[in-house]
Amino acid sequence: MDFDFTEEQEQLRDAVRKWVARSYAFERRRAIVKAGGFSREAWGEMAELGLMGLAIPEAHGGMGFGPVEAMVVMEELGRGIVVEPYAAVALVAAGVLARHAPEAVRQQWLPRIAAGEALVVLAHQEREARYMLRHVTATARQDGGQWRVSGAKSIVPVGDQADAYVVPARVSGQVDDARGIALLLVERGAAGVTTRGYPTQDGGRAAEVRFEEAPATLLVGPEDGHFALEEAVDVAIAAGCAEAVGAMEQLFAVTVDYLNTRKQFGVPIGTFQALRHRVADMKMQLELGRSMSYFATLKLGDDPAQRRRAVSQAKVQLGQSMRYVGQQAIQLHGGIGITDEYVAGHYFKRLTCLELSFGDTLHHLGEVSARMQDTAGVFA
């Protein structure tokens, strides 16, 4: 039981933090958001730092790091509210490929992802599924040895610019069956793929993606697809939790600074007890959130039942923390907090989007509730 980071991890943190501070300052971020919410140039810089290969095995051109390193990077990207879809590509999709794809697919895609040359993302959201992962209406069938995918996926990260998608699609069974879901790789340039891109509330980019008999490569068969999808989503949740910790920490620091400088009635507003207690409560939510972000990351390697339970517990805490810290930061700033010009509102918007991603607080509370056991605790 030890929560120290290794020297190597601290160096990684330092490198990412420096890049964010130097190269992803608020004005550049604003320009990237204005230009559509994704920057190939920034992506290339992150790849040069080696970040794209973080979770990719060394044999495939990556660094072969684990969940703790991913958490460190996500905290720092969150601190700078970096809009680039780093977790979606480098942790979630690359993770699915590295763990489950046939070797030929790995060789084809992983080195290019690690080099920052290929964007692959998970495309799983369906309109009527909400947060239920096994509700899959998209279909996959084999047509003379060639897999073909049909269906529609929503809010796919950088969906109109990605090179390929990891798509859950139903091979057999009813719409809510966990069995019968396969994961397939579909290239954006393939016949039958159409996209409609748009910006998201947090300054990022997503797309609606339609597949009509699109040729696909099987990654995970219908026996294990749902399991692999759950695993990918848990990786995404842990990454989102860490990102939220970084974002909350920075937003909290900005708020504390503001309270110490802004004067009303002739004194800094940070002298007012009503506001001071809010500061203490924000600190509480930040630290509870950080504790549970660690928990989610450290449980990613557990058996699936334990992992899912832990990740849901973490997402409940982080969801509550994000909402509280975000809302209170705006409130404590007063009017300036809701201007586009000022930084706080942009953190608030990112935190809000993170809460709604991969299962909101209510959803995960339901998951914890459904998985309730006699005992509870870190080691239960």
Added chain:
Amino acid sequence: MDLNFTPEEQAFRAEIRAWVRENLPRDISYKVQNALRLTKDDMQRWARILGKKGWHGWAWPKEFGGPGWNAVQRHLFEEECALAGAPRIIPFGPVMVAPVIMAFGTPEQQQRFLPGIMSGDVWWCQGYSEPGSGSDLASLKTRAERRGDRYIVNGQKTWTTLGQHADWIFCLVRTSTEGKPQTGISFLLIDMKSPGITVRPIITIDGEHEVNEVFFDNVEVPVENLIGEENKGWTYAKYLLAHERTNIADVNRAKRELERLKRIARAERSGGRPLIDDVRFRDQVAQLEVDIVALEMMVLRVLSAERGGKKALDVAGLLKIRGSEIQQRYTELMMQACGPYALPFIFEAMEAGWQGDYVGAMHCAPVAGTYFNYRKTTIYGGSNEVQRNIIAQMTLGV
């Protein structure tokens, strides 16, 4: 980063667990697991069993006869005791006054007082709060005037927990009115059998006698009972506060009580079905589960830093607030689980071995009383609002 305890720590835990299973009297753990009333004898019996093993002062260093455990080992000991249903160790002797005597007492004082604390034979209570001094403790007025080789103590202390059982009381007393209020306070050890001491019960809203008022009327205290220097008592009191460790979050007991809450919710019926299957209630329990895991993770982070000899994390103040809120929450949910069956107030039903008919079930008898009693947790030890002031001060720097 690693969430698992080391093999050595796991072996340590197993050793503690086996010893507690062997030595914790069943009649006592039965009462604790069912929230029945504990007697002085129950509490002292357990204290003496621990004392014989040298564990009543479980956080003590070896040089004073303690086991010399590190922060993680102490936590594992506390957790094993709590989960097994051991009564809480009364902290006033081993946790509060002993570290002060070790740090600031003379060798004579150490030899005189520490063995009785470790053995569990001598019961201590705390004389801090006064009717006019709650959160503003430094405003205390109980006077100690030096006359030759004694102090003459006059005044009143209040909220003295279990003072009715105590042999000794450690007091903050005013020895000077010069300068700031903090600078005229001294730390005195007073024999509760001294002539002029009167203990008067305060009955709390659960009908129980847990706290007291203690009156001092020309009580003579030998000067050798002064700890450290005159007028330096505030420093020692602050040292004591700094020594109240992560255990203040009481997360181990919360885990045990969460299990009890689930037992109650499984036993209670709503429309003939187990209450635990009522999603609206069950989700409240799930939320508490999340809150407890988050608190435990925060405690473990503090322990990891402490064991590593690092600067303490600045989250310790948060632990008191969150821990006390969680304690209140589980008492609230247990009461809610019993619903109307929490209403009957049958005082004797909280005695183990009571032969009467429970209304509803035995587990319904104590829930309302515990809920009422636990409102104390966000008030004592520095109210949660005072804690927030301290956290804000640390965060804002002003």
